[in-house]
Amino acid sequence: MRIGIVGAGIGGLVAAAGLQADGHDVSIYERRPDAGAAGAGLTLFGNAIAALEVIGLGELVREVSSTALGRLRSGQRQPSGRWLVSLQPAESPSVRSLHRNDLHRVLVQRLEPETLHLAQTARTSADGLPVLSIDGHEERFDLVIAADGIHSVARARWGLDRGLRYAGYTAWRGVTTSTGHLSDEAGETWGRGARFGIVPLPDDRVYWFATRTTPPSCSWS
Ligand SMILES: Cc1cc2nc3c(=O)[nH]c(=O)nc-3n(C[C@H](O)[C@H](O)[C@H](O)COP(=O)(O)OP(=O)(O)OC[C@H]3O[C@@H](n4cnc5c(N)ncnc54)[C@H](O)[C@@H]3O)c2cc1C
Numbered sequence: 001m002r003i004g005i006v007g008a009g010i011g012g013l014v015a016a017a018g019l020q021a022d023g024h025d026v027s028i029y030e031r032r033p034d035a036g037a038a039g040a041g042l043t044l045f046g047n048a049i050a051a052l053e054v055i056g057l058g059e060l061v062r063e064v065s066s067t068a069l070g071r072l073r074s075g076q077r078q079p080s081g082r083w084l085v086s087l088q089p090a091e092s093p094s095v096r097s098l099h100r101n102d103l104h105r106v107l108v109q110r111l112e113p114e115t116l117h118l119a120q121t122a123r124t125s126a127d128g129l130p131v132l133s134i135d136g137h138e139e140r141f142d143l144v145i146a147a148d149g150i151h152s153v154a155r156a157r158w159g160l161d162r163g164l165r166y167a168g169y170t171a172w173r174g175v176t177t178s179t180g181h182l183s184d185e186a187g188e189t190w191g192r193g194a195r196f197g198i199v200p201l202p203d204d205r206v207y208w209f210a211t212r213t214t215p216p217s218c219s220w221s
Helices: 010-021 046-054 058-063 100-110 153-157
Strands: 002-006 025-029 041-044 074-077 083-087 096-099 122-124 131-134 137-140 143-146 169-176 187-191 194-200 206-213
Touching: 002 010, 002 122, 010 025, 010 100, 041 046, 041 100, 046 058, 058 096, 058 100, 096 100, 122 153
Parallel strands: 002 025, 002 143, 074 187
Antiparallel strands: 041 096, 074 083, 122 131, 131 137, 169 206, 187 194, 194 206
C-alpha cells in the first residue's frame, strides 16, 4: 500500500517504521524544517518495549535507553521521604528510560531514504479521502495516517476531535548530567499541589520534572 503520514513525532515515525518493515511504501510529511525533537526524558514500560519489538525496533531502542530505573527503588513518596508506594528493583525489570531526542534520532535513522519530507505542511481532505494537499499540490494514497499531535487539525477535520481536558497542573522538565544525588532511589515526591520526579538516563544524565497545581493559562516567570 502507498501510505501518507502527517507528522514526524514519535507516533508518525513509529507507524512509518512498522509499516515499512511490513513492506509498505510510506511518505511522512513534517512541517518543521528539521528532524529533531523537543523534550526531555521518556520512560518506557514493558508493554511499550514489547510493541517496539514486534515492529523490529526493540534492538534500536535498547541501544539508546537505560535499564537503571528498573534497578532502583522507585515509586511515590512524601516530602519527608516516606514511601507511599514503591516498586522494588526486581518488580519492574523491563522498564527503560531514554532521552526523547535519542529516540527520535534513531527512529529517523531507521527510515528508508526519501521517506521523510521536512518543511512540508500536509492538509488532509475534509471528506476523509486518502488525499493530502502538500504545499499546493495533491498526493493520493491508499491510506492516510494523521499523527499531527495534540492539537491535530486532521482529527478536527475528520470530526474525531474529542477536545482537550486541562489536567490541573503545569509542568517543567529538564535533563542534568550528574547522578551524584540519585543514591539508589528514583521516582516521584508528592507535596501539597506539587510533584517532583527524577529518572536516570543513559550516560549519567538525569531527567527531572516538576509540576505545580495551577489554574488554566497561569503564567510563571
Ligand atoms: C510532560 C510530558 C511527559 C511525557 N512523558 C511521557 C513518558 O514518560 N512516556 C511516554 O510514553 N509518553 C510521555 N508523554 C507523552 C508523549 O510524549 C506523547 O504522547 C507523544 O510524544 C505524542 O507523539 P505524537 O507523534 O502523537 O505527537 P507529536 O510529538 O506532537 O508530533 C506531531 C508532529 O506533527 C507535526 N505536524 C502537525 N501538524 C502538521 C501538518 N499539518 N503537517 C505536517 N506536520 C505536522 C508537528 O510539527 C509534530 O512534529 C509525555 C508528554 C508530556 C507533555
